[in-house]
Amino acid sequence: MNNFRKHFPMLTNNPDFVYFDNGATTLKPKTVIEAEEFYLKSISANPHTNDYQAAYQANEIIRETRQQTAQFINAASPNEIVFTSGTTFAINQIAHGLRKKINPGDEILTTSVEHSANLLPWIVMANQTQAKVKTLPLTAAGAIDLEQLSQAINAQTKIVSFAHVSNTFGYENNIEEIVKVIRKCNPRVIIVVDAAQSVAHTEIDVQQWDIDFLALSAHKMYGPFGLGILWGKLALLDELEPLLYGGGMSLSIADNLQDYQLASTPDKFEGGTPNISAIYAFQKALEFITKIGIKNIKTHELNLKKYFIEQVKKHNLQSKIEFYNLNNASPLIILNVKGINPQDIATFLDLKYQIATRSGSHCARRTVDLIETKVSLRISFAIYNTIAEIDRLIEALNHSEEFLDVLF
The missing domain is CATH 3.90.1150.10 (Aspartate Aminotransferase, domain 1)
Structure with missing residues (x-):
């Protein structure tokens, strides 16, 4: 090493x-740093058009990186991969997008020792919808307590969100076992996992885990700053309301300036100019980790x-x-x-x-x-x-x- x-x-x-x-x-x-520099020096185009060669290359980079990311976490489809600015944005997008599914009295479960990026979005969303944020039982080591977990899940539980690995106590939660307990108690619960602290250190398999959403950041896995990944089951992503609206994610706006049509997933979540040089650099980070x-x-x-x-x-x-x-x-x-x-x-x-x-x-x-x-x-x-x-x-x-x- x-x-x-x-x-x-x-x-x-x-x-x-x-x-x-x-x-x-x-x-x-070096490969990550050089990739970002290469993009800015030798391609430097904004995607969302194929009218000239450099822009075509930009679109190909997005497509290829989406595919590589899907393979890295074993997603069912590249269309389940959404580029964001980081884990914080990804979790905020999930919380915002699920807001219409939440009714007064519904319960959102998380742990009290989560990073603020996986705690504040749920608190804000619960305050807006009159839902309740409740905490999952923990062991003395900071792990979700599997023996007590079933007692926390009930018919009002709508969302359970927690870190794969805590950014303080470092305990690696057993995702598969946690999901089994939750699904047995209430199969309709939406399960969100923060993988920011684990993605560079241990294997991730979203299909094997049977979770619903995953969030991670490129900069914690030898990649560039300002880029993250939101993964979700395609059917659930299709139901989410975007957090941002703008160019690249809209197909049409009606004459009445009321009706509009959005692009399909994942494009509908990627409004505006993407951090394309970072996306190219992230390719190299994935290759670096995979090679080792x-x-x-x-x-x-x-x-x-x-x-x-x-x-x-x-x-x-x-x-x-x-x-x-x-x-x-x-x-x-x-x-x-x-x-x-x-x-x-x-x-x-x-x-x-x-x-x-x-x-x-x-x-x-x-x-x-x-x-x-x-x-x-x-x-x-x-x-x-x-x-x-x-x-x-x-x-x-x-x-x-x-x-x-x-x-x-």
Whole structure:
């Protein structure tokens, strides 16, 4: 896996830099960066017409990337793939599009520890429709509790939305088992999965899971910023009301300026000029991950976490550091040095050791429901991280009480 580091300009240009903020965004390989640059330099056309060659190429890129994305998550059809600006937009589109299906008193179930992108849209939609947002039961580790799940589902349950992998606790929910329980209790429930934190680390199969909608972001899977994917079962997508209206998604507008006809799915959700250079770059990200193999990526990342845990125990770091999620199969760790603000530790790691981590609430405002803090330091691994980098992190954590030395 060390050989993959040469593909990432951020690392080759900064050989002493340690990047452990992959839960927020991954670094971009050279092929992804060059693809976006190539599009802007050599094609640079707006799609939605075939009147000249460059525009035809733009449309072909959209078609090809839609096909590749469908294969990557095992969608039944490329027409089930909608390009968005990211996971946040995708979930907002789902919530907005389902609004007419929601009646006063209906229940929307999610977890309290979701990223705000998978919590706020449902709260807003419930307030608008007089529905109720209720929380799913969780285990102490932050997973959906399968033993208690059936008690939460009833005839009023309309939507269940949750993360495949939590962006804080890192627990990987067993999608298939969760879906089986929900379908048995109420087969009409619409199931939405946020895959932003899992798509670069583990296999996704939307058909095998039997879910209804999925959302993900390209920038968390070695791809470009400003691009996401909304997947949905085609029949359900056809029923959704678009969040945006404009060019590229309308077929006709009547003389009375009241009636109109929209394009079919997925075009009806992609109004306006698409982020076409990013779509082309996303092709290369998918190819990059596919070439390495998602199973190989997962094995490497979990080996890194295993080694990290071994070093934590070897150096007795648990005596001065509170670790909240060491016991799960996720390349993500949250911690707090006892008595020290996590922002101060993050600054210390950066200034003294050139280690990039993330501190704060991680856009999950209710982690306090499981642990006695609203803020923490998050460390997250990717394919380019190494044992040597973890050794540097362990050394830094061993000296964390020296944080004031770099602050003043």
